[in-house]
Amino acid sequence: xxxxxxxNSYSRQKEVFKSITPGHIGMYVCGPTVxxxxxxxxxxxxxxxxxxxxxxxxxxxxxxxxxxxTDAGHFEEExxxxxxxxxxxxxxEKLEPMELVQKYTNLFHWAMEQFNTLPPTIEPTATGxxxxxxxxxxxxxxxxxxxxxxxSVYFDVKKYAASxxxxxxxxxxxxxxxxxxxxxxxxxxxRDTADxxxxxxxxxEHIMRWQSPWGVGFPGWHIECSAMATKYLGAQFDIHGGGxxxxxxxxxxxxxxxxxxxxxxxxxxxxxxxxxxxxxxxxGKSYNNVIKLTELFIGDHPMxxxxxxxxxxxxxxxxxQYRSTLDFSNDALLAAEKGLKxxxxxxxxxxxxxxxxxxxxTGIRDEELESRITKLISEFDDxxxxxxxxxxxxxxxxxxxxxxxxMKDKTIPVxxxxxxTFELLQKQMKLYVEDILGLKSVNEADxxxxxxxxxxxxxxRKEAKSKKDFATSDKIRNKLTQLGINLKDEKDGxxxxxxx
RNA sequence: GGUCCUGUGGCCGAGUGGCUAGGCUCAGCUCUGCAAAAGCUGCUACAGCGGUUCGAAUCCGCUCGGGACCUCCA
Numbered sequence: 001x002x003x004x005x006x007x008n009s010y011s012r013q014k015e016v017f018k019s020i021t022p023g024h025i026g027m028y029v030c031g032p033t034v035x036x037x038x039x040x041x042x043x044x045x046x047x048x049x050x051x052x053x054x055x056x057x058x059x060x061x062x063x064x065x066x067x068x069x070t071d072a073g074h075f076e077e078e079x080x081x082x083x084x085x086x087x088x089x090x091x092x093e094k095l096e097p098m099e100l101v102q103k104y105t106n107l108f109h110w111a112m113e114q115f116n117t118l119p120p121t122i123e124p125t126a127t128g129x130x131x132x133x134x135x136x137x138x139x140x141x142x143x144x145x146x147x148x149x150x151x152s153v154y155f156d157v158k159k160y161a162a163s164x165x166x167x168x169x170x171x172x173x174x175x176x177x178x179x180x181x182x183x184x185x186x187x188x189x190x191r192d193t194a195d196x197x198x199x200x201x202x203x204x205e206h207i208m209r210w211q212s213p214w215g216v217g218f219p220g221w222h223i224e225c226s227a228m229a230t231k232y233l234g235a236q237f238d239i240h241g242g243g244x245x246x247x248x249x250x251x252x253x254x255x256x257x258x259x260x261x262x263x264x265x266x267x268x269x270x271x272x273x274x275x276x277x278x279x280x281x282x283x284g285k286s287y288n289n290v291i292k293l294t295e296l297f298i299g300d301h302p303m304x305x306x307x308x309x310x311x312x313x314x315x316x317x318x319x320x321q322y323r324s325t326l327d328f329s330n331d332a333l334l335a336a337e338k339g340l341k342x343x344x345x346x347x348x349x350x351x352x353x354x355x356x357x358x359x360x361x362t363g364i365r366d367e368e369l370e371s372r373i374t375k376l377i378s379e380f381d382d383x384x385x386x387x388x389x390x391x392x393x394x395x396x397x398x399x400x401x402x403x404x405x406x407m408k409d410k411t412i413p414v415x416x417x418x419x420x421t422f423e424l425l426q427k428q429m430k431l432y433v434e435d436i437l438g439l440k441s442v443n444e445a446d447x448x449x450x451x452x453x454x455x456x457x458x459x460x461r462k463e464a465k466s467k468k469d470f471a472t473s474d475k476i477r478n479k480l481t482q483l484g485i486n487l488k489d490e491k492d493g494x495x496x497x498x499x500x
Numbered sequence: 501g502g503u504c505c506u507g508u509g510g511c512c513g514a515g516u517g518g519c520u521a522g523g524c525u526c527a528g529c530u531c532u533g534c535a536a537a538a539g540c541u542g543c544u545a546c547a548g549c550g551g552u553u554c555g556a557a558u559c560c561g562c563u564c565g566g567g568a569c570c571u572c573c574a
Binding site: 032245247474 | 504
């Protein structure tokens with residue numbers, strides 16, 4: 001089997017993956033800011049890294065997966081108004097900040113469950129790690145890379161850049177940075193425009209506030225990830241993930257802070273997912289073009305013709321390699337919905353099939369088909385090892401679909417395959433569809449009682465059909481269709497049904 | 501303005517210099533009491549112009565278009 005290769009944003013090339021501690025992987029992924037509702041764009045990193053997490057475990061690693069909750073406020077616009085965005089909304093909605101944070105945290109967890117993402121092994125909150133953040137800032141001051149100004153603390157980027165390559169991750173040059181940083185009020189506190197805040201002095205109206213050695217204030221945005229990653233994953237860990245838009249300044253600053261405190265570059269492999277676009281433009285709050293997850297799930301949005309199941313969204317995301325942009329549209333989701341249905345139904349059919357050599361012939365092995373199937377299956381791992389190419393995995397899965405359907409319809413006898421190949425097919429299909437890609441049925445309803453009723457109706461309809469009483473048989477099927485249950489006649493005279 | 505990415509058939513998208521990814525749509529056929537599903541077949545694309553090469557969607561240059569980051573952002 002070939003080795004896992006991942007595209008490292010830091011080196012801008014695919015590298016062979018090797019974990020620091022054999023058998024173990026530490027992975028940190030930037031989590032949500034729970035000051036508002038998650039939208040479709042947020043779904044991408046969480047689904048992407050969920051599949052990565054699942055695949056790494058499949059490879060046999062023990063993974064510590066840390067994903068933070070940013071529940072301590074950051075300034076809406078730095079310097080302009082020293083008002084934390086969480087507290088602003090809290091006033092508007094007449095809520096306690098922590099109540100608001102709790103509400104959106106719960107909503108986020110609910111959405112993640114809908115997407116069938118596995119929970120991270122540690123989900124630390126920024127508010128729960130103020131002490132660690134303050135400790136880290138003190139270290140930075142002591143080391144001479146941070147300075148205090150009017151109750152705030154800033155990181156001295158220029159000093160850092162003199163001896164480290166600040167800007168390497170995001171491809172930025174110090175001189176450009178100093179020129180291009182736009183004019184902001186309150187910049188005079190900083191020694192240099194490129195410096196970033198570690199701790200901000202809190203204005204009186206700022207609700208989220210903590211006592212610190214520099215007065216009452218709140219932590220800067222970048223320090224929480226450095227502090228929590230260090231605490232749970234150590235000075236250097238394997239993977240750090242997040243959206244591409246976090247490359248600068250967030251991750252660049254994280255590297256700087258952690259490098260000074262821990263005397264080592266914090267991350268071995270930086271993995272960044274690309275954006276979801278809408279009409280070619282990034283979906284984001286600044287563009288005012290977001291589709292919230294709740295809107296997506298209930299179909300309440302001008303761009304949506306109907307509601308889409310979370311699994312459709314998950315499938316939609318996985319059809320694209322994570323480093324490419326993914327363009328959202330109603331049509332694209334409709335296509336994903338149909339595709340997923342076909343894939344899932346084939347997967348279910350295969351699951352209940354068994355390798356029975358028909359009464360007919362057993363020696364009609366189809367060598368060509370067999371080797372094609374073996375090849376398609378063996379490529380799953382190859383594709384995942386090549387920077388987690390779920391798009392290619394899905395393509396292969398779809399190539400298997402007609403084969404499975406044909407076996408079900410008996411146009412291809414099971415005996416065309418050896419027992420080993422057939423069972424391998426069953427095993428790998430289940431492994432990939434369910435365990436690694438993390439797909440599940442879009443009908444989560446409990447069918448146990450309904451199944452009994454359906455069996456009865458099918459029985460009656462079969463009887464009617466055998467008597468050529470098509471009026472009755474059509475009535476049963478048509479009424480069920482009206483109820484949203486599709487009944488279909490199978491080739492072997494059996495009937496099956498699906499819920500819309 | 502700076503840095504970087506990108507342009508694939510009706511739509512979404514994969515793509516290692518040579519071997520028509522895949523999904524959806526559309527058309528035809530097969531199966532079928534009808535329907536649905538399924539199966540088979542067809543629609544053979546790589547923004548434009550040059551260059552490198554025996555050979556380029558893939559490498560290089562230019563032109564045109566789209567986008568990201570530089571500010572909170574997944």
